Amino acid sequence: MSDLLDTIPIENIFRLAPGHNEAIPLFMSPAKAGFPSPAEPFIEQRLNLHDLCVPRHETAYFVKASGDSMTGDYIYPGSILVVDSSVDVDSGKVIVAAINGEWCVKRFVRVDTNLVMLESSNAAYAPIYVHTGDQFEVLGVVTYIVSRPPRYVRPS
DSSP states (O other): OHHHHTOBOGGGEEEOOTTOOOEEEEOOSOOOSSOOOTTOOOOOEEEEHHHHHOSOGGGEEEEEOOSSTTGGGTOOTTOEEEEETTSOOOTTOEEEEEETTEEEEEEEEEEETTEEEEEOSSTTSOOEEEOTTSOEEEEEEEEEEEOOOOOOOOOO
C-alpha cells in the first residue's frame, strides 16, 4: 500500500509555533519579465506570511511533502504545505490524511456515501479507494503550498 500512497513520514508534520512570525518587505509593483523601471523599487508595506497563509493558527499545521505523486498540483518533494484542520473536506480538495496508519497527500473524491477515492495528480500513481473498515483520518485541507520552483530539465 505504501508504494501507492507516496507516504509522508510522521516527523514531517509540524504544529505551528505561535509568535514566530516576522513581516518581510512587500513590493506592490508587479514583477515584469521585461526591463524593470528604476523608479519602482520602493517597499510599500510589510507582509507577514503567517497572516497571509495561516488565518487560523490554532488549527493549522505545516507538512513537508515527500514523493512525486502530487506534482500535477505543484506539490514537489520538500514542498511545505499549510494544512488547516478547520476547513471542510469536500470532494476535489487536496488533503493530508492517514490511511491504515500511513500519511499521504491526495485529492479527496467522494464516490458515494460509502466510498472515498484518494487521487494523485501524477498519472504514474493509481487512485486509492478507502472502504468501510479502513482506518482513515484526515489531518486537514491543504490551503497553501510553499515550494521552490521545479527544476528545469532541458528537452533533448
